[in-house]
Amino acid sequence: MTKKLSATKRPEAAPGYNARQSPINARLGHDELIALYRDMVRIRRFEERCLRAYQQGKIGGFLHLYIGQESIAVGCVSVSGKNDHIITAYRDHGHAIALGMGFNELMAENYGKITGCVKGKGGSMHYFDPARRMWGGHGIVGGQIPLGTGIAYALKYRGIKGACMAFMGDGAVNQGAVHESYNLAALWDLPVVFVIENNGYSMGTSQERSSAGPDLAQRAEGYGMNWDIAHNGHDVFEVRDKFAAALKLAHEQSKPTLLEVRTYRYRGHSVADPDTTYRDKAEIEEYKKTKDPIMVLERTLTAEGVLNEDLIKQIDEAARAESETSAQFADASPFPTVEDIKKDVYWEADNPADRKSVGSLFFD
Amino acid sequence: MPVITYREAVRHALAEEMERDINVVLMGEEVGQFHGAYKVSEGLLAKFGPKRVIDTPISEAGFIGLGIGASMLGIRPVMELMFFSFYSVAFDQIFNNAANMRYMSGGLINVPIVIRGPANGGTNVGATHSHTPESIAAYHPGIKVVVPSTPADAKGLLKSAIRDNDPVLFMENTMLYGESGEVPEGDVLIPLGSAKVIREGTGLSIIGHGRAIQMAVKAAALLKEKHNVDAEVVDLRSIRPLDEETVLKSVRKTNRVLLVEEAKPFCSVSAMLACIIQEKAFDHLDAPIKRLTSIDAPAIYSPPLEKVQLPNVDRIYAAALEVLK
Numbered sequence: 001m002t003k004k005l006s007a008t009k010r011p012e013a014a015p016g017y018n019a020r021q022s023p024i025n026a027r028l029g030h031d032e033l034i035a036l037y038r039d040m041v042r043i044r045r046f047e048e049r050c051l052r053a054y055q056q057g058k059i060g061g062f063l064h065l066y067i068g069q070e071s072i073a074v075g076c077v078s079v080s081g082k083n084d085h086i087i088t089a090y091r092d093h094g095h096a097i098a099l100g101m102g103f104n105e106l107m108a109e110n111y112g113k114i115t116g117c118v119k120g121k122g123g124s125m126h127y128f129d130p131a132r133r134m135w136g137g138h139g140i141v142g143g144q145i146p147l148g149t150g151i152a153y154a155l156k157y158r159g160i161k162g163a164c165m166a167f168m169g170d171g172a173v174n175q176g177a178v179h180e181s182y183n184l185a186a187l188w189d190l191p192v193v194f195v196i197e198n199n200g201y202s203m204g205t206s207q208e209r210s211s212a213g214p215d216l217a218q219r220a221e222g223y224g225m226n227w228d229i230a231h232n233g234h235d236v237f238e239v240r241d242k243f244a245a246a247l248k249l250a251h252e253q254s255k256p257t258l259l260e261v262r263t264y265r266y267r268g269h270s271v272a273d274p275d276t277t278y279r280d281k282a283e284i285e286e287y288k289k290t291k292d293p294i295m296v297l298e299r300t301l302t303a304e305g306v307l308n309e310d311l312i313k314q315i316d317e318a319a320r321a322e323s324e325t326s327a328q329f330a331d332a333s334p335f336p337t338v339e340d341i342k343k344d345v346y347w348e349a350d351n352p353a354d355r356k357s358v359g360s361l362f363f364d
Numbered sequence: 365m366p367v368i369t370y371r372e373a374v375r376h377a378l379a380e381e382m383e384r385d386i387n388v389v390l391m392g393e394e395v396g397q398f399h400g401a402y403k404v405s406e407g408l409l410a411k412f413g414p415k416r417v418i419d420t421p422i423s424e425a426g427f428i429g430l431g432i433g434a435s436m437l438g439i440r441p442v443m444e445l446m447f448f449s450f451y452s453v454a455f456d457q458i459f460n461n462a463a464n465m466r467y468m469s470g471g472l473i474n475v476p477i478v479i480r481g482p483a484n485g486g487t488n489v490g491a492t493h494s495h496t497p498e499s500i501a502a503y504h505p506g507i508k509v510v511v512p513s514t515p516a517d518a519k520g521l522l523k524s525a526i527r528d529n530d531p532v533l534f535m536e537n538t539m540l541y542g543e544s545g546e547v548p549e550g551d552v553l554i555p556l557g558s559a560k561v562i563r564e565g566t567g568l569s570i571i572g573h574g575r576a577i578q579m580a581v582k583a584a585a586l587l588k589e590k591h592n593v594d595a596e597v598v599d600l601r602s603i604r605p606l607d608e609e610t611v612l613k614s615v616r617k618t619n620r621v622l623l624v625e626e627a628k629p630f631c632s633v634s635a636m637l638a639c640i641i642q643e644k645a646f647d648h649l650d651a652p653i654k655r656l657t658s659i660d661a662p663a664i665y666s667p668p669l670e671k672v673q674l675p676n677v678d679r680i681y682a683a684a685l686e687v688l689k
Contacts, residue, residue, distance in 0.1 A: 087433075118470030128469035135436065136469070143456050146426050150433020157389070157415070157439055164433075177457070180426025187421065344471035345505045347529035356524060359557025359605035362505070363636070 019237035020300065024079065024244045033306050034315075036078060036236055040070040040294050042319045043094045046103055049323035050093070050110060050124070054271050058331070059110045063124050066094035068234075068266040071293035072197055073098040075239030076165055080133075083155065083162025084247060087135040087148040089169060090125035091197075091265075099132045103326035113333035120336045121344060135164075142168060142175030145194065149181040152192035156254055163191040163250035165243070171202025173216050182258065186223040191250035193243070196260040197233070203269040204278035217260035226257045233263035234291040264291065365548055371541040373515035374404050374480075377522035378442065380551065382412055385440060388526055391418040391427060392444025392481075401446045402482060402541055424453035428479065432462045432531075435477045442526060448483030448535055449495040462531040463506035476529045480522070483511070483535035484575060485626060485674055491662035496574065496625070499632040501533045502604040508532040508556060509603040511573045515545040517601050520554030528556065537575050557605030561614065565596035568684060569614040571637065572624035573600040576656075576675040580624050583680035593688060603633055611637065612645050619650040620687045624675055629657040656683040 019025060028036075047065045054063045066073065073094035077086070088095050096106060101117060109116025110124050118128050126137040135151060138144035148166025155162045172178055173196060185192045196216050200207055213219065220227035226249060230242040239261065246257035264287045268275035301307040342362060348355040349362075368376070382388045394401045396409040396419040409417040420427040424445065431441035445451055451458060462475045485494035502509045508530050512518040518536065525532040562577070563584050570580045577599045584595040596614050600607065615621055621641060623634035634655040641653055659673045672679075 116470070118468060118472065121470045122468040126468040128472050130436070130469075130472055135433075135473075138461075140456055140460055143429070143460060146429020146457060147433035147436070147461060149426070150430035150435070151437060153430055154434040154437035154439045157434065158437075177425040177429060180423040181429070183421060184423065184426050184430055342505075344467050344469075346508075347466065347474045347476075350471060351529075356553075357508070357528070357556035357602075357605050359559075359602060359607040359609075361557075361605045363606075363640075 019232070019235055019241050022237070022241045024240055025237045030306050033301055034311070036074055037294070037297050037301060037307065038315050038319070039074045039098055040236070040297065041315050042322065043070045043073065043097050044294060045316070045319035045323045046097060046106070046326070047093060049327055050107070051267070051271060053107070053110065053327055059124065060112065061123055061125070062090065063110070063271040064091040064269065065265070065267045065271065066091055068287070068292070069197060069199065069263045070094055071234055071236040071239050071297070072261050072263060075236040076195070076243040079240050079244040079247065080165070081162065083160050085133040085135060085151050085162065085164045086167065087144050087151060087164060088137070088167035089141065089144060089172065090137065090139055091169070092125065092127050092137045095167065096127040096129070096134055096137075099129065099134045101127065101129050101132060101134065103322050104329040107326035107330040108333050111330040111333070112335060113330055114336045114340065115329070115333040119340065119344070142172040142178045144168070145172070145178045145181045149185050149190060149192050152185065152190040152250075152256070153188070156191055161251045163193055163247050165193045165195055167195045167197060169202065170196060170198040170200065170207050170216060171205070171210065173211060173219070182220065182223045182225060185256035186225040189254045190256055191254045192256045193246040193250060194256065194258045196258070197263055198260050199263050199265045201269070201278060203273065206278065215260060217258045220258035226255060228257065228259050230259065230261040233261035234293040234296055236293060236297055365546040367544050368515055368547050369541065370515040370518050370536070370543050370545070371402065371404050373519035373547050374522055374536065375406065375408070377519045377526070378405065379408060379411065381523055381526040382408070382416055387438060387440045388442060389416050389418060389439060390442045390444065391420050391431060393420055393422055393446050395419060395444050400444070402538055404541070405444070424450050425457050428454040429457040429461065431477055432457060432465070432475055435475045436465065436473050440476050440526060442478045442480060445479060445481030447493045448481040448497065449493050451479070451497060459504050459507070463504040467506060474529050475531045477531045478522070478525045478534055479531070480534035480536060482538040482541070484537040484539055485658070485663045486539050486575070486670060488665055488667045488670060490665045494663035496535070496627045498535055498573070498603045499627060499636065502633070506531065508605065509535070510556060510601065511535045511603060512601055513537075513540065513574055513578050513599055515543065516547045517554060517560070519547050520552050521556065521601065523551070524553045524556055527553070532556070535574070540575055540578075554601070556602045557607055558602065559598055559600045559607035559610040561596060561610065562599045563595065563597035565594035566618055567593040568595040568620045568622060568688060569598060569618045570595050570622045570624060570680070570684065571598040571600065571611055571614065573603065573633065574626055576624045576626045576680070579675055579677050580680050582677045583684060586677070586681045587684055591688070595684060600633070608640055608644070611641065615641055615645045616648045619648050621649070621653045622656060622680070622684050622687050623653065624656045624680055626658055626674055629655065629660050632657060651687055654683055654687045656680055
């Protein structure tokens with residue numbers, strides 16, 4: 001019996017809803033609109049350059065590309081404020097770039113160089129930049145969700161009007177720790193926005209084969225928590241609208257939201273995934289033709305006269321150049337030394353002048 | 365000097381550190397309204413209010429992960445495990461997140477948490493509630509592990525643990541909560557990583573931690589009375605960081621070693637110590653290093669058998685005689 005690989009059904013958005021016209025989007029000026037477009041293009045070109053580097057053997061381990069999902073990272077960051085923090089899983093390049101991390105330090109991190117954003121200690125899955133509100137980059141599926149709930153707890157404890165957007169994929173929603181986090185957030189009124197970037201597949205297992213019950217976000221009802229679905233996650237305007245509403249609830253009432261964003265990834269789960277066992281190529285092509293987030297925004301902004309061919313070309317070339325430069329920077333950068341291996345393990349070992357403990361911390 | 369119980373010592377440390385630093389919060393199951401399953405946190409909710417003393421649902425992975433996340437922004441949560449055995453429900457959060465966050469972030473983040481609770485057998489609560497996981501915890505670089513056996517050590521070390529910017533697992537003992545001892549008043553801190561010679565001697569070094577090392581003191585009294593042997597007893601107090609120097613100094617003095625602990629034998633703290641001692645004090649040993657651990661099986665329920673399974677004064681005494689042969 002042959003397995004039928006079918007496209008995941010995607011319910012259409014509520015009729016009559018026009019995200020482009022909602023207040024938070026209608027008021028955007030040309031520069032802001034171009035910035036949205038530019039950041040999505042930058043993410044795409046960076047990811048493509050990462051793919052080449054990985055195929056050349058310059059990047060080790062795993063590489064989980066954000067290609068196809070750019071509208072989410074760019075959209076949510078564009079409506080977030082200085083006290084809104086982000087934590088996500090290992091498909092973290094888009095969030096990092098949207099938050100302003102530089103290509104050089106990100107590519108160098110991929111290459112395992114000392115000039116990487118975390119000094120080569122973490123790699124592609126572990127981009128961190130607390131000063132830019134980026135709290136990783138995490139490898140264990142769902143393991144970051146209690147952490148994000150804790151970030152929200154800390155903000156509330158300090159009386160700060162902010163939120164933590166805690167991202168996960170559709171594969172993470174069945175981890176126990178995720179349910180525990182939903183309960184804690186709803187029970188204690190924590191300003192966390194749980195975000196499910198639902199691209200239809202865990203690694204190769206589709207949502208239908210993983211998750212019982214109705215829509216993933218609807219599980220929030222079991223916890224008395226607010227929830228919503230961005231059916232058109234490829235539309236950066238809808239993403240902005242939905243995130244703005246969730247952030248408002250978090251800021252003003254310190255209440256959590258479970259926000260599911262429907263999206264799609266063009267490449268495999270990671271670059272190591274041959275992507276031949278669980279979906280039709282036709283499904284990927286269909287999405288690219290009709291819902292590519294960059295193409296969709298490009299068409300809208302071109303029709304509005306905000307973008308033109310020259311500007312599009314300029315933005316594209318600049319993004320390619322920026323990506324290429326980062327690969328050269330990464331190539332030219334040194335690796336950490338053997339002595340670096342035992343740095344950043346204990347705060348006390350890294351701050352000997354302030355160390356209060358005595359005795360052996362290491363045993364090799 | 366005031367004489368207080370181990371339980372009171374822990375409570376005083378918590379209260380003093382919470383007074384001192386607004387970022388310190390206590391969270392766990394039944395710590396607030398119930399006054400603590402073992403009454404350690406009695407009165408703290410009334411004193412500090414529900415924002416500082418937080419009753420959590422039964423959700424170890426959730427609330428410990430939450431505490432770790434909050435600590436990344438500078439909150440200093442003290443998270444109580446009702447039984448330290450429940451740590452395994454939060455294993456991923458503790459040993460993948462708390463232990464690794466500083467490292468994976470290249471030093472940008474640190475996790476100033478304390479996870480505390482009773483880690484012990486001896487109360488007939490069976491195999492799942494009787495774990496002493498100090499070696500499992502100490503295996504992980506990035507984690508610190510403390511096992512105080514006296515009230516004074518509990519208070520001084522808990523204050524240090526709370527002020528420590530690294531994650532500290534602080535393992536108490538329900539059977540020690542009622543024990544009394546002299547505890548200096550005021551802001552007295554004991555540094556992590558310092559062992560203590562609690563009985564001086566020359567004939568044998570008995571080295572260990574937790575309730576078992578307090579039993580060793582009684583076994584040492586028997587050795588003196590019956591065989592005129594003066595055993596030196598060393599309480600490690602801290603597993604990671606580890607006071608190798610005090611251990612080795614004692615070994616060089618006595619030349620015979622008995623290691624005691626409540627944990628099971630495979631790769632527990634005494635196994636690590638034996639490795640260190642043979643590596644760094646080999647020429648000082650007149651006999652192979654001996655270990656006295658729990659009998660190697662899950663914790664039995666049957667009360668009289670549990671007493672035999674765990675280290676007890678008789679078994680420690682008998683093991684000491686073996687080393688002295």
